[in-house]
Amino acid sequence: MTTIDPLPPLRDVIERHELSARKSLGQNFLLDLNLTAKIARQAGDLSQCDVLEIGPGPGGLTRGLLSEGARKVLAIEKDARCLPALDEIAQAYPNRLHVIEGDALGLDPLAHLTPPIRVASNLPYNVGTELLIRWLTPKQWPPYWQSLTLMFQREVAQRIVAEPGSKAYGRLALLAQWRCDARIVINLPPEAFSPPPKVSSAVVHLTALSEPRFPADFKTLERLVATAFNQRRKMLRSSLKSVSPDIEDHLRAAGLKSTERAEQIPLEGFCALAREVAKS
Numbered sequence: 001m002t003t004i005d006p007l008p009p010l011r012d013v014i015e016r017h018e019l020s021a022r023k024s025l026g027q028n029f030l031l032d033l034n035l036t037a038k039i040a041r042q043a044g045d046l047s048q049c050d051v052l053e054i055g056p057g058p059g060g061l062t063r064g065l066l067s068e069g070a071r072k073v074l075a076i077e078k079d080a081r082c083l084p085a086l087d088e089i090a091q092a093y094p095n096r097l098h099v100i101e102g103d104a105l106g107l108d109p110l111a112h113l114t115p116p117i118r119v120a121s122n123l124p125y126n127v128g129t130e131l132l133i134r135w136l137t138p139k140q141w142p143p144y145w146q147s148l149t150l151m152f153q154r155e156v157a158q159r160i161v162a163e164p165g166s167k168a169y170g171r172l173a174l175l176a177q178w179r180c181d182a183r184i185v186i187n188l189p190p191e192a193f194s195p196p197p198k199v200s201s202a203v204v205h206l207t208a209l210s211e212p213r214f215p216a217d218f219k220t221l222e223r224l225v226a227t228a229f230n231q232r233r234k235m236l237r238s239s240l241k242s243v244s245p246d247i248e249d250h251l252r253a254a255g256l257k258s259t260e261r262a263e264q265i266p267l268e269g270f271c272a273l274a275r276e277v278a279k280s
């Protein structure tokens with residue numbers, strides 16, 4: 001018996017189903033169900049929500065989400081070895097867990113979800129950033145999800161919440177903070193996982209804003225940010241030369257100094273510059 005549900009402890013589940021962790025699948029499992037319930041609570045009140053979970057593995061976070069009252073969990077898992085363990089959870093929570101075997105990068109989960117939708121995952125490190133960028137750049141805003149509660153390597157989490165002037169500040173911070181509130185809610189040492197990864201981890205909670213923090217055309221903003229941070233140590237007048245022959249005029253009109261570097265420019269400045277560039 002565990003503290004959160006009547007199912008067996010995760011160590012027993014992993015042993016019984018022979019779920020030795022595979023590095024190629026980014027498998028570092030959380031075994032402490034009190035911790036997975038704590039992570040689930042960071043996702044907010046789930047009782048009226050469908051929750052999308054990528055990579056449930058043996059089901060530690062899945063059990064946390066269900067015991068914390070998620071209306072339904074849709075879990076996408078690439079490793080077929082985990083399915084029997086997940087089926088036991090589905091039986092303990094009738095009609096509340098739906099598991100799809102497959103690659104989260106190649107599946108569209110929307111057909112299986114009913115709004116309101118939240119995302120909560122201990123992401124596989126090899127596809128975590130790519131999934132986040134997809135969630136942050138949908139065709140339409142607001143997106144289909146209300147919030148993302150995601151475990152990353154701490155270094156990636158710091159890049160998401162980074163402020164101007166810091167080493168971690170760049171494309172990921174600007175992309176995330178333009179249309180979301182983003183904060184680190186839990187820090188975890190390697191020992192929280194089995195097997196322990198080489199680096200520390202952190203859970204980031206992102207809430208979708210109903211509209212962008214500052215107006216800007218997404219494509220123009222994306223191009224400016226990517227180009228500016230591609231040569232982050234250079235002055236903007238030279239790093240952004242390829243964007244427009246009149247870049248110095250645009251920088252002035254946006255209230256920015258052409259001698260500043262990308263990492264000094266706040267989100268508001270990039271948005272103002274995107275508006276000037278889009279005008280021309």
Ligand code: SAM
Binds near residue numbers: 026057
């Ligand atoms: N959620 C579990 C936990 O917290 O203990 C496992 C997390 S583990 C870091 C990542 C999980 O994602 C593994 O179960 C792995 O098999 C799965 N995975 C890896 N790549 C995937 C992909 N492309 N699509 C879906 N699942 C994937």
